[in-house]
Amino acid sequence: MDLPSIREQKPVTILQFFDALQDHSRKGWLPTTLYSLEDTISRRQVTEESDKPSWTKKLLLDSQLLCSKIREEAGELIQTLLGKEDKSRAASEMADLLYHAMVLLRVKNVKMEEVFEVLRKRTSQSGIEEKSSRNKS
Numbered sequence: 316m317d318l319p320s321i322r323e324q325k326p327v328t329i330l331q332f333f334d335a336l337q338d339h340s341r342k343g344w345l346p347t348t349l350y351s352l353e354d355t356i357s358r359r360q361v362t363e364e365s366d367k368p369s370w371t372k373k374l375l376l377d378s379q380l381l382c383s384k385i386r387e388e389a390g391e392l393i394q395t396l397l398g399k400e401d402k403s404r405a406a407s408e409m410a411d412l413l414y415h416a417m418v419l420l421r422v423k424n425v426k427m428e429e430v431f432e433v434l435r436k437r438t439s440q441s442g443i444e445e446k447s448s449r450n451k452s
């Protein structure tokens with residue numbers, strides 16, 4: 316059940332209402348977590364923190380290292396499927412890939428909000444429809 320169905324005033328129990336509310340606020344953590352990580356990554360470029368050892372800073376300064384880590388993490392995520400590894404390994408490898416990809420976005424000066432915007436625009440059509448509209452233009 317989602318909050319819109321509650322807004323549509325379908326009859327729900329108090330327990331269903333609180334379950335839906337909890338689920339809704341948990342989903343709210345996703346952009347907050349990503350924005351917070353984005354902020355941390357961009358702060359690693361600030362000179363006043365230059366004396367602190369930082370993996371992010373190493374990646375920001377070395378594109379070869381950054382690209383090789385993204386490839387490596389993508390490979391490790393794929394391996395969780397091919398190797399039938401457990402779901403916690405997949406979540407962990409996805410977190411590694413996401414973090415390293417976000418460092419690349421910082422180097423390219425792309426904000427997470429721009430990525431979210433692309434995803435939001437795509438929700439209006441299926442991936443197959445989008446691909447066929449690309450071929451026509």
Ligand SMILES: N=c1c2ncn([C@@H]3O[C@H](COP(=O)(O)OP(=O)(O)OP(=O)(O)O)[C@@H](O)[C@H]3O)c2ncn1[C@@H]1O[C@H](COP(=O)(O)O)[C@@H](O)[C@H]1O
Binds near residue numbers: 359372410411
């Ligand atoms: N999310 C991450 C994050 N994910 C992975 N890593 C580092 O990425 C490096 C490579 O990870 P791997 O798991 O691939 O390590 P590996 O040594 O290759 O090990 P294997 O996979 O080969 O076993 C390690 O040093 C990890 O600690 C991260 N380093 C930083 N962050 C975030 O960035 C913040 C700032 O970190 P610093 O810049 O280091 O201060 C942290 O507080 C976190 O929020």
